[in-house]
Amino acid sequence: MEKIVNDFTINIATANGTGSQSANLILLNALFRMGTHASGKNLFPSNIAGLPTWYIVRVSDYGYQAPGDNTHIQVVMNIDTWSEDIEKLAPGTVLIHNTDVKAPVNRDDLIVYPVPMTSMARKINPKLSKMVANMIYVGIMAEMLEIPQDILEEAISKQFGGKEKAIEINSQASISGREYFKSELEKKDHFYVEKREKDENRFLIDGNEAVALGCIYGGINMLSWYPITPSSSLAEGIDKYIPKLRLDKDGKSTCAVIQAEDELAAVGMVLGAGWAGARGMTCTSGPGISLMSELIGLAYYAEIPSVIWDVTRVGPSTGLPTRTQQGDISMLYEASHGDTQHIVLIPGNVDECFEFGWKAFDYAEKYQTMVFGFTDLDLGMNLWASNGFEYPDKPMNRGKVLRTQEELEKIENYGRYRDVDGDGIPYRTLPGSGLEPIVSRGTGRDEDGVYSEKASVYRTNMDRLKKKIEGSRTDLPQPVFREEEEQDLGIIYYGSMENTIQEIDDILESTGMKVSQCRVRALPLSPEVDEFVRRHKKIIVLEVNRDGQMYGILRKEIATELVPKLYSVAFSDGLPPKAVEYAEAIIGTLESFEI
Amino acid sequence: MAKVNKLDLALDEYKGGKSTLCPGCGHDAISSVIMKAAWENSITPDGIAKMSGIGCSSKTPAYFLRQSHGFNTAHGRMPSVTTGANMANKDLNFLAVSGDGDTASIGIGQFIHAIRRNLNMLYIVENNGVYGLTKGQYSATAEEGSQKRKSVPNELKQIDLCAMAINLGCSFVARSFSGSRKQLTALIRAGMSHRGMAVIDVISPCVTFNNNEESYKSLQYVKNNNEELHGLDYIPHFNPIEEVEIPSGGYKEVKLHDGSYLRLETISEEHDVGDRMMALDAIHNADVKDKHVTGLLYFQEGIPTLDETENLVDTPLAELSEDMLRPSKETLDDLLTGFRA
Ligand SMILES: Cc1ncc(C[n+]2csc(CCOP(=O)(O)OP(=O)(O)O)c2C)c(N)n1
Ligand code: SF4
Ligand SMILES: [Mg+2]
Numbered sequence: 001m002e003k004i005v006n007d008f009t010i011n012i013a014t015a016n017g018t019g020s021q022s023a024n025l026i027l028l029n030a031l032f033r034m035g036t037h038a039s040g041k042n043l044f045p046s047n048i049a050g051l052p053t054w055y056i057v058r059v060s061d062y063g064y065q066a067p068g069d070n071t072h073i074q075v076v077m078n079i080d081t082w083s084e085d086i087e088k089l090a091p092g093t094v095l096i097h098n099t100d101v102k103a104p105v106n107r108d109d110l111i112v113y114p115v116p117m118t119s120m121a122r123k124i125n126p127k128l129s130k131m132v133a134n135m136i137y138v139g140i141m142a143e144m145l146e147i148p149q150d151i152l153e154e155a156i157s158k159q160f161g162g163k164e165k166a167i168e169i170n171s172q173a174s175i176s177g178r179e180y181f182k183s184e185l186e187k188k189d190h191f192y193v194e195k196r197e198k199d200e201n202r203f204l205i206d207g208n209e210a211v212a213l214g215c216i217y218g219g220i221n222m223l224s225w226y227p228i229t230p231s232s233s234l235a236e237g238i239d240k241y242i243p244k245l246r247l248d249k250d251g252k253s254t255c256a257v258i259q260a261e262d263e264l265a266a267v268g269m270v271l272g273a274g275w276a277g278a279r280g281m282t283c284t285s286g287p288g289i290s291l292m293s294e295l296i297g298l299a300y301y302a303e304i305p306s307v308i309w310d311v312t313r314v315g316p317s318t319g320l321p322t323r324t325q326q327g328d329i330s331m332l333y334e335a336s337h338g339d340t341q342h343i344v345l346i347p348g349n350v351d352e353c354f355e356f357g358w359k360a361f362d363y364a365e366k367y368q369t370m371v372f373g374f375t376d377l378d379l380g381m382n383l384w385a386s387n388g389f390e391y392p393d394k395p396m397n398r399g400k401v402l403r404t405q406e407e408l409e410k411i412e413n414y415g416r417y418r419d420v421d422g423d424g425i426p427y428r429t430l431p432g433s434g435l436e437p438i439v440s441r442g443t444g445r446d447e448d449g450v451y452s453e454k455a456s457v458y459r460t461n462m463d464r465l466k467k468k469i470e471g472s473r474t475d476l477p478q479p480v481f482r483e484e485e486e487q488d489l490g491i492i493y494y495g496s497m498e499n500t501i502q503e504i505d506d507i508l509e510s511t512g513m514k515v516s517q518c519r520v521r522a523l524p525l526s527p528e529v530d531e532f533v534r535r536h537k538k539i540i541v542l543e544v545n546r547d548g549q550m551y552g553i554l555r556k557e558i559a560t561e562l563v564p565k566l567y568s569v570a571f572s573d574g575l576p577p578k579a580v581e582y583a584e585a586i587i588g589t590l591e592s593f594e595i
Numbered sequence: 596m597a598k599v600n601k602l603d604l605a606l607d608e609y610k611g612g613k614s615t616l617c618p619g620c621g622h623d624a625i626s627s628v629i630m631k632a633a634w635e636n637s638i639t640p641d642g643i644a645k646m647s648g649i650g651c652s653s654k655t656p657a658y659f660l661r662q663s664h665g666f667n668t669a670h671g672r673m674p675s676v677t678t679g680a681n682m683a684n685k686d687l688n689f690l691a692v693s694g695d696g697d698t699a700s701i702g703i704g705q706f707i708h709a710i711r712r713n714l715n716m717l718y719i720v721e722n723n724g725v726y727g728l729t730k731g732q733y734s735a736t737a738e739e740g741s742q743k744r745k746s747v748p749n750e751l752k753q754i755d756l757c758a759m760a761i762n763l764g765c766s767f768v769a770r771s772f773s774g775s776r777k778q779l780t781a782l783i784r785a786g787m788s789h790r791g792m793a794v795i796d797v798i799s800p801c802v803t804f805n806n807n808e809e810s811y812k813s814l815q816y817v818k819n820n821n822e823e824l825h826g827l828d829y830i831p832h833f834n835p836i837e838e839v840e841i842p843s844g845g846y847k848e849v850k851l852h853d854g855s856y857l858r859l860e861t862i863s864e865e866h867d868v869g870d871r872m873m874a875l876d877a878i879h880n881a882d883v884k885d886k887h888v889t890g891l892l893y894f895q896e897g898i899p900t901l902d903e904t905e906n907l908v909d910t911p912l913a914e915l916s917e918d919m920l921r922p923s924k925e926t927l928d929d930l931l932t933g934f935r936a
Binding site for chain 1 (some may be wrong): 704912
């Protein structure tokens, strides 16, 4: 059989809290250092220790980043999922198992590498044997796949950043795995890793850290947050970078961090900061957004610059708290009671996480409104490859704030809610300035900010708000297109589906279909999306939720005559989208409508 | 010519829009004390931020201090909005008004946590034992046995906001009555001078829904059952505008952060405002007799405020320029180099 190089999926089954995460990250990092396209997806439970966890590593010379549809190399460490994990494997799969778990392998159609990982680890460090055992399978795979030891050592050093003892133990364990493979096992599989030219600009980072850095460079002044997976590491990221990047020469901070008592308070603090002229932000996940809804409407109506990042997880309710979904997009767009409409920024990769991280504040202050950032657990918590973040290319946009009497006098007929410039965006003054004070409120008010329940006043104001947000359509991040010459079929997608789209496209192409793509990067939708739909005969709206939430938004927003062109392909099982499943669903949808 | 304060401003400059509350509502009496207190203290109206939640009481920031910015937020959410505004601009002088529904029910969590963080603000609860704005339902501060108009007696125990604040370590806790103008003025003036969280629970009769004689929060009932801990005079840090009479009996002085004094004239038993247990005792003793104890219940100086514990730069964050907020390109380049290593 021929060698299979850089084209396989590894599935590592462990229990959480056993220290497998660092071993898995070392493996991923070593593959990355070899210049291969490798991605890692952590499927973890809502639990601190002892429940099943899988780490899926995909290596692909095609650059595919989605978890593969099949497993080629299976590592089993966990007794609880042992038989189920093994049962699922296709004949010919490599199985690396820890013989110290003392569980049977009742398959004779697999390539089996039995390794006494715990006993080997015990010899290296009896106290930490459970953790060290994980590095043994990394060593086994390194030898089996021909990953050079020096590269593995680099990855180990990077993982433990200067902690000599940890580096030593882990490197010892990896060597011990290697030696065991050499002396006790015989390579019967065909999987190999080969070096590729590495783009020296690339590195791995997760979306939450990228957004956190974006916020730091966006001049965030206050972070309020209430812990919730998968958004907590975003808040912790900001907290981590403040001492390095946001202290003045006397060691005093330009950004407050408050762990709020709940999400109601977290969003209240954001509004307070925005109202008083600072850049406030919170991050949360779906349940938090549900709680914040009332004040999201207040921010919209009272026109308070505010930023919320929603790192979505599986709903409804507590749902699957540690799994991924694009389940909140329609909620975000119209969050809160009454007529509301919010700006939503939708990064599709970690570079955009950074970029939209700082831009969110500019949009919030420019439009004096609530701005959401929308990511999900897959983009937020898994490592993705970055090409390097671009330093902000324009100065901070603080919006129409009048800070002095002179500035105020230049505005003809100032009123807090008067559309002086015709763009729907009013001017504002800040508390403490003494300039044209009003009582901001969520109840009806006229153009001067004076309480009013008059029908015409309410309606005029609501129309202005609509006009204000409408104006953002061409100003927000515009869609990204990949277009074919023949324009039969187009796919509209967004967010973390970016990781899977190339592979879906290749699968469809292999069946003879040529498909254009449009990645939506913000709501409200750009008019360019309309044009994309117009250019194509049929459009598939592809997303990771049950109900086709973006499909619903599109149906409402695009020109009525274009609506019949739209078809929804949407489902969600909590896992990052797999290419074959979505490609098959697309084909199935097209067939079922006999298109 | 109208009398002016230290800033050469007449009392008129501290007024607001016309009140739309029911004539005789206790809340209006408190608004008028707030205006007078701010004027007498010669506080720059520009620097005040008026904060409130939702309710008849929370509407009142529109009726005083028209030269100050205000935010009539959402029901029960005033403390968190104030927290954010405080982080944005720690130089603002936060004057907050809330109701008993707004604070003791929907907003009780935020009330507790604002105290816990020792926000630098004056938090006035206009307490009428009912939800005025939604037409008179019992609130959580209605006493067991108290009876509002056309209703049956309240069956549940009350939440005592002062006792709660004291237990939480609030640095300034007082109770007063909208009808005790002199006492309330002194307390509000002192609350404005205090650095840290000052909670003043002001019994403020709702003349429409809870002013009948069976109600423990009716005007007449409070007048007859008000146990004042002490007579109170506020002596500002600048030369007093008003003459302060020296009380004939003994007195104690509480020195406030800005150099002002609150003079406590002992009336009955001596009350030590620095003693938490004594404060709780006073509340309890009044409660068992269905009385209201009023005055400065508890006071402690020098607890760090949130803006201090946050170790913020001296300039308010809202006024920082871009070079203070956006780290340089070199710092990003350094970070990326580290990531790529
Ligand atoms: C989320 C929410 N729930 C309910 C209401 C309705 N509501 C308005 S005012 C109020 C009670 C106010 O009572 P209180 O704070 O005691 O103020 P008062 O009117 O007595 O001064 C309620 C329940 C609301 N505005 N918002
Ligand atoms: S209903 Fe009660 S609380 Fe509201 S304004 Fe009237 S008297 Fe005051
Ligand atoms: Mg009330």
